[in-house]
Amino acid sequence: MNSPAPFSRAAPPDPGALNDLILLIPVYNDWESLQLLLPEIDRALAGTPVRVRVLVVDDGSTQAPPSPWPSAGLRAISRVERLALRRNLGHQRAIAIGLCHVWEHCPCDAVLIMDGDGEDAPADVPRLMEKFRVEGGGSVVFAERTRRSETLSFRVCYQLYRAAHLALTGIHVKVGNFSLVPRAILGRLVIVSDLWNHYAAAVFKARLPHSGIATHRAVRLRGQSRMNFVALVVHGLSAVSVFSDLAGVRLLIGSGVVLLGALGALALTLGVRLLTGGDIGMWTAVGSGILLVLLLQVGAFALLACFITLGARNNSAFIPQRDYRNFVDAAAVLYDTDEHT
Secondary structure, three states: OOOOOOOOOOOOOOOOOOOOOEEEEOOOOOOOHHHHHHHHHHHOOOOOOOEEEEEEEEEEEEEEOOOOOOOOOOEEEEEEEEEEOOOOOHHHHHHHHHHHHHHHHHHOEEEEEEOOOOOOOOOHHHHHHHHHHHHHHOOOOEEEEEEOOHHHHHHHHHHHHHHHHHHHOOOOOEEEEEEEOOOOOOOOHHHHHHHOOHHHHHHHHOOOOOEEEEEEEEOOOOOOOOOOOOHHHHHHHHHHHHHHHHHHHHHHHHHHHHHHHHHHHHHHHHHHHHOOOOOOHHHHHHHHHHHHHHHHHHHHHHHHHHHHHHHHHHHOOOOOHHHHHHHEEEEEEEEEOOOOO
């Protein structure tokens, strides 16, 4: 792959300046939705004195993008570039590769990450930019979802996932990929190994400064989502895996508390039986024994998980900035113009 020469990666003199913005959009075969989305983004940014470029990370699509790219009417967006990956890696890893590519090859003041299906509302892009300016470019600005547009069954499962995530990590799930990353923080993010598994969780795990604005989930522009139930479960587990050490310790503590409670209840039952002269009963004894064995096994598995996770810290880690090039096929310009308002 012929890559452009790296440029100076120093942060801009004014961290709060937002004159040059890159939109990072991962896509897998969803070119039709992207064609509808870009004009909406262009209209939302009309009149803003910002140079806007789009980097489409093609996550191993089996369908080629339209050629030539339909760009009629675009004014705020001055360039659309496609970064093709060698194989399909999934949403999160496509974002990680795109961020590393921007850091290495695309000078800008900030990167805005959003989905290409329209569920991240283009009208919220200027609001993220305004929050960026108010905070002086000092933090990652997330779009915090206050209302979702999915089916009732999906929302119920999502609430269960949020409860499990909170119990395992102590962190409330309120954000997704839709966010604005200042260039000064991008340089710190691309060396975080957890970025390869889950972008938002990596920001929280690395304790990078972040804030948010309240948004509503929009409706998909065209077609059906390719995220089935299994893919959603994998996505949720990827977020929890970033905090595997914390989750393992919480599981260990929780199983210990349950084990002590079960032992206390068993001791109280046996004590009452002995003091009153009652018969313990075969089924009571067998059931208590099985319960204790199961609780001991849960505790042993939690302890083992903690040791495995902590021991993995000594292994060689995947560093996105160092290793992402192995997955990049080629970069190509889909649309480019000098016209900019």
